[in-house]
Amino acid sequence: MPEGHSVHRIARQFALHFVGKAAEVSSPQGRFAAGAARLDGHRMTRAMAVGKQMFLEFDNDLWLHVHLGLYGAWDFAGDITADATMASANGRIGQTNQRGTVVGEHEDSLASIGAPRRTRLRMAEQEKLEAPIDNFPPEPIGAVRVRLLTDATVADLRGPTACAVLRSDEVQAQIAKLGPDPQVDSSQAAEDRFVATVRKKPTPICLLLMDQSVVAGIGNVYRAELLFRARLNPHIPGKDLPEATVRALWQDWAKLLAIGVQTGQMMTMDGLSADAYDGAMASRSDRHWVYHRTGEPCRVCSTPIVMEEIGGRKLYWCPKDQA
């Protein structure tokens, strides 16, 4: 599922191509018909992400709140951005497509035609360019909870955990429940808030990092990788951690998140050259320090990586380096 970085990228897609335009809002699947009707025809005025939650504001002071959960995804088609600013400049995303999709500069040159571009992009835990559309707008595929349509771009939402129309006070209440997100607030105060919260709690740090009210946007992959990068034992209670350690965790999260938002990839092994990273990307099990590497040798000390279930989720760590 998308961790925080993907949701920020999706919000950016809306900011680029929907904000300022009137949207036809519908629920092809039917389950969100009443909600869609409240937004239909209104102009989108803002798109924002906080942690894994996304909020789209409309000119009638209502918001669409979406949380993708485990399976959710947005499928964009038409005028969208899948280039150097949204994705990696060297076309890694394009490489995942085996069907000759147009990417990058070629795509931009098509924009001058005036008609919506034919590009189709799936944004979920990974981003994947699909086969170009033949006509615009394309038929909805599968159970589409919400379709947002402008003159040039369509966005289809499938399989979300949360999809609701909220008033702005309700949006505020949702956001108030969330911990700080370094992409939203990079201030010292945000860091201080995280540090203070963590250092007050007897809860193991591995659970605190997954608690969206402590820090927003971290999921199971980033959690495991952050703890390894800090060489931190996952079971240490938050209140037993030195202040400097907790500050370093926040700063590393801010760094990894920024890289993720920029590249669309969960790059947790920075320090590798771009070429070496591409090589490592060839196999999913080679992408991370510890995530999903049960039994495989630690990249630093060769000790087998262990997996344990805690809080209903799988935690991966090196028992020697994170002793």
Added chain:
DNA sequence: TGCCCATGGTAAT
């Protein structure tokens, strides 16, 4: 083809 699993989160037990 069908089963299992997954980068979440909530509600019921």
Added chain:
DNA sequence: TTACCCTGGGCAG
């Protein structure tokens, strides 16, 4: 703790 939501990819058969 467990069930459930609800989708898609990987892989065993």
